[in-house]
Amino acid sequence: MKKVxxxxxxxxxxxxxxxxxxPGCAPPKEEVEPIKIGCSLALTGKYSWTGERYKEGLLVWQxxxxxxxxxxGLEWCGHTEPGLxxxxxxxxxxxxxxxxxxxxxxxxxxxxxxxxxxxxFGPYSSAIAKAISTxxxxxxxxxxxxxxxxxxxxxxNNLQWMVQGMQPTDEYFPGVADIAAKMGAKTAAIIHEDTxxxxxxxxxxxxxxxxxxxxxxxxxxxxxxxxxxxxxxxKAMAAKPDVVGIGGYEPDSIxxxxxxxxxxxxxxxxxxxxxxxxPTYVEAVGDACYAMCCESxxxxxxxxxxNEEYLEATYRIAGLPxxxxxxxxxxGYLAGQLMEIAVKEVGxxxxxxxxxxxxxxxxxxxxxxxxxxxxxxPDSGFQTASKGLLIQWQPKKVGVEYPPGQVIIGDWVKxxxxxxxxxxxxxxxxxxxxx
Amino acid sequence: MELLIIALVEGILLGSVYGLGAMGLSLIxxxxxIINLVHGEFLMLGAFTCFWLWFLLGMNPIGATFxxxxxxxxxxxxxxxxxxxxxxxxxxxxSRVLTFGLAIFLWNFSEFAFxxxxxxxxxxxxxxxxxxxxxxxxxxxCFVVALIIAGVLFASLKWTRIGKALRAASQNPRxxxxxxxxxxxxxxxxxxxxxxxxxxxxxxxxxxxxxYPSIGQILILKCFAMVALGGLGSLPGALLGGVFLGxxxxxxxxxxxxxxxxxxxxxxxxxxxxFRPQGLWGVVERVD
Numbered sequence: 001m002k003k004v005x006x007x008x009x010x011x012x013x014x015x016x017x018x019x020x021x022x023p024g025c026a027p028p029k030e031e032v033e034p035i036k037i038g039c040s041l042a043l044t045g046k047y048s049w050t051g052e053r054y055k056e057g058l059l060v061w062q063x064x065x066x067x068x069x070x071x072x073g074l075e076w077c078g079h080t081e082p083g084l085x086x087x088x089x090x091x092x093x094x095x096x097x098x099x100x101x102x103x104x105x106x107x108x109x110x111x112x113x114x115x116x117x118x119x120x121f122g123p124y125s126s127a128i129a130k131a132i133s134t135x136x137x138x139x140x141x142x143x144x145x146x147x148x149x150x151x152x153x154x155x156x157n158n159l160q161w162m163v164q165g166m167q168p169t170d171e172y173f174p175g176v177a178d179i180a181a182k183m184g185a186k187t188a189a190i191i192h193e194d195t196x197x198x199x200x201x202x203x204x205x206x207x208x209x210x211x212x213x214x215x216x217x218x219x220x221x222x223x224x225x226x227x228x229x230x231x232x233x234x235k236a237m238a239a240k241p242d243v244v245g246i247g248g249y250e251p252d253s254i255x256x257x258x259x260x261x262x263x264x265x266x267x268x269x270x271x272x273x274x275x276x277x278x279p280t281y282v283e284a285v286g287d288a289c290y291a292m293c294c295e296s297x298x299x300x301x302x303x304x305x306x307n308e309e310y311l312e313a314t315y316r317i318a319g320l321p322x323x324x325x326x327x328x329x330x331x332g333y334l335a336g337q338l339m340e341i342a343v344k345e346v347g348x349x350x351x352x353x354x355x356x357x358x359x360x361x362x363x364x365x366x367x368x369x370x371x372x373x374x375x376x377x378p379d380s381g382f383q384t385a386s387k388g389l390l391i392q393w394q395p396k397k398v399g400v401e402y403p404p405g406q407v408i409i410g411d412w413v414k415x416x417x418x419x420x421x422x423x424x425x426x427x428x429x430x431x432x433x434x435x
Numbered sequence: 436m437e438l439l440i441i442a443l444v445e446g447i448l449l450g451s452v453y454g455l456g457a458m459g460l461s462l463i464x465x466x467x468x469i470i471n472l473v474h475g476e477f478l479m480l481g482a483f484t485c486f487w488l489w490f491l492l493g494m495n496p497i498g499a500t501f502x503x504x505x506x507x508x509x510x511x512x513x514x515x516x517x518x519x520x521x522x523x524x525x526x527x528x529x530s531r532v533l534t535f536g537l538a539i540f541l542w543n544f545s546e547f548a549f550x551x552x553x554x555x556x557x558x559x560x561x562x563x564x565x566x567x568x569x570x571x572x573x574x575x576x577c578f579v580v581a582l583i584i585a586g587v588l589f590a591s592l593k594w595t596r597i598g599k600a601l602r603a604a605s606q607n608p609r610x611x612x613x614x615x616x617x618x619x620x621x622x623x624x625x626x627x628x629x630x631x632x633x634x635x636x637x638x639x640x641x642x643x644x645x646x647y648p649s650i651g652q653i654l655i656l657k658c659f660a661m662v663a664l665g666g667l668g669s670l671p672g673a674l675l676g677g678v679f680l681g682x683x684x685x686x687x688x689x690x691x692x693x694x695x696x697x698x699x700x701x702x703x704x705x706x707x708x709x710f711r712p713q714g715l716w717g718v719v720e721r722v723d
Contacts, residue, residue, distance in 0.1 A: 043546075043551065044542075044543070044546050044551065044648070044649060045649050046647075046649065048546070048551030048647070048648075048649070049551045049552055049553055049647070051551070052550070052551045052552075191693075194694050220692055220693065221692070221693065221694050222688070222693030222694065222697075223693060223694050223697040225653045225697075226693060226697070227640075227644050227650075227653065227654075227657075228445075228449050228643070228644065228684070228685075230445055230449075230571070230574075230685075231442060231445055231446075231684065231685040231686075231688035231689055231693070231696075232688050232693050234438070234441060234442070234445065234568060234689065235438075235688060235689050237568075238438060250553040250645070251553050251644070251645035251647060254553060254555050254644075254645035255644055255645050258555070258571075258643070258644070261559065261562075261571075262562050262569060262570070262571030262573065262574065263562065263568060263569050263571075264562050264569045275553065280552050280553060280554070283554075283557075284553065284554055284555040284557060284645060285555070285557060286557035286559060287559070288557075288559070434562075
């Protein structure tokens with residue numbers, strides 16, 4: 001009986017040892033949990049064009065990090081095995097907020113409480129970012145917001161969890177007032193959409209013009225959803241301004257250009273915001289783009305770390321050719337890069353430590369320099385390092401070889417005209433007319 | 436004074452295109468007694484049809500608007516045959532839910548198919564001088580097209596057999612049926628005509644403005660305001676409602692600002708509902 005027991009025990013021991021030692025008998029390897037980063041974006045509705053670009057940038061960043069562990073220009077961050085840290089891949093969860101702040105608030109609640117995301121990216125458009133800032137603050141969620149430029153979101157609010165990645169509106173239209181003053185401009189007319197971002201833009205633009213002694217002879221808002229800009233532009237042109245700006249979003253830039261063309265509007269310079277720098281703008285308005293100006297927050301020709309590689313990656317992953325690049329895609333990529341730097345710096349998904357790093361770090365990204373006001377500042381999280389550019393559509397010059405990354409659409413080249421040290425061409429002033 | 440005249444003319448040019456779109460909505464309501472919430476998407480699809488014909492085939496944009504008219508008429512007829520006929524004459528909420536569902540589907544389908552990029556037909560035809568300012572030749576062409584379409588519609592309703600049948604079906608469907616009018620065919624025709632009007636108005640919109648898949652949501656609200664102003668079911672009322680809205684937006688922008696101009700039309704609609712519920716050009720319906 002004892003022999004039988006011994007045989008049974010030995011047999012059991014052999015089976016157990018074999019179970020653990022023999023190949024294929026080890027317990028299944030635990031699936032690596034992805035790091036979930038969530039956001040809502042305007043994928044439908046008025047801001048959908050920009051929201052789609054932002055999404056492109058986020059997905060390019062996600063693909064790069066999951067493939068090789070770092071995005072363009074951030075090799076120095078370490079962790080060069082696939083995934084963000086510890087081999088964990090990134091899963092970016094994106095919902096459509098329909099360009100609506102109330103929907104954005106609901107979606108951020110869902111992302112944090114139901115999807116249990118580890119971190120958040122900000123949405124596109126200032127109005128939605130402002131609305132969701134209360135949610136991410138309440139749930140203490142580190143958030144890299146790269147689609148909101150309104151300083152009012154951060155100004156005086158002492159936000160503790162959301163940082164601004166892109167330039168604030170104070171940095172939009174750099175040089176318009178400077179160029180106009182040099183050219184002898186005396187008056188300006190500002191027409192803008194009556195929503196958070198364009199209002200904020202109008203305030204800073206007006207301040208820049210008045211600081212240079214240019215009188216703002218007309219400053220008028222128009223409601224969201226306007227379809228014909230001719231009446232308001234007729235009113236603006238009746239004041240005979242030297243500088244005309246600024247609009248609101250993409251359809252506004254197209255509509256205002258068409259209205260200016262129809263009215264044969266005569267001014268020194270026309271400056272539109274958002275969309276007038278996009279290739280689709282040139283396709284929509286054709287030759288009417290001549291000498292139209294727009295702010296730009298990033299260009300492919302900038303000498304930032306990893307810029308060239310980023311252009312290649314967006315072409316490979318998102319199918320976006322370098323000559324058709326547009327800075328809104330880089331917003332999404334920037335959001336990813338900021339989070340990537342902070343997470344790798346901390347080395348774990350420790351929300352408080354990531355938040356502290358986002359508020360303290362001073363780094364160079366593909367987009368440019370990044371630095372925000374510290375946590376103890378009343379305007380904490382407000383971006384202070386990144387500067388804007390001013391671009392103008394100019395005719396393509398025969399025999400000139402343009403650098404890679406310079407946007408060329410048909411016969412039109414997007415030239416940087418300010419700041420002067422980065423300028424690729426002299427500004428065209430006054431507007432050459434419509435004939 | 437010159438500014439006022441310019442604003443009035445701009446308003447009429449703008450309002451004629453608005454009115455054309457609203458006439459389709461009014462026609463469908465007048466004959467079928469349904470509120471066609473998919474009408475905004477018909478306008479949007481008309482705009483995109485015109486855009487793609489111009490962009491891909493290089494078609495003349497004005498010619499493309501007429502093709503858009505036919506395409507959207509065919510789409511409307513298809514939708515009628517498949518779904519709309521089931522809710523005509525039924526509990527009104529049914530038609531609203533159905534057309535709302537179709538609108539959401541077409542909107543989302545367009546987002547998927549066309550993407551979210553803003554587009555516009557680039558059709559530079561120049562401008563002509565007018566009281567020290569300029570008027571876009573594009574807008575004048577669109578105004579003429581809108582007038583021709585409206586004129587043809589009014590004439591055909593007044594003098595053709597089909598037009599008389601449409602009016603009879605609108606005034607009293609039962610008597611029309613007893614008189615030998617094929618009421619189902621008339622409803623199909625009216626729904627297709629409503630779609631055709633939206634299609635051509637959409638094409639004219641693509642020539643003048645930036646278009647995007649959600650533009651239908653903005654346009655349908657304007658159409659409702661125009662139809663309410665002009666009187667439900669009244670075609671001249673819808674056209675005049677459009678012109679009123681265009682003038683209100685244009686003159687209001689010039690004198691009180693664009694934001695205030697944006698509330699003139701809704702306020703007028705409220706006032707009309709209080710003081711003249713049948714609309715400015717509508718007639719009171721007898722319940723007996």
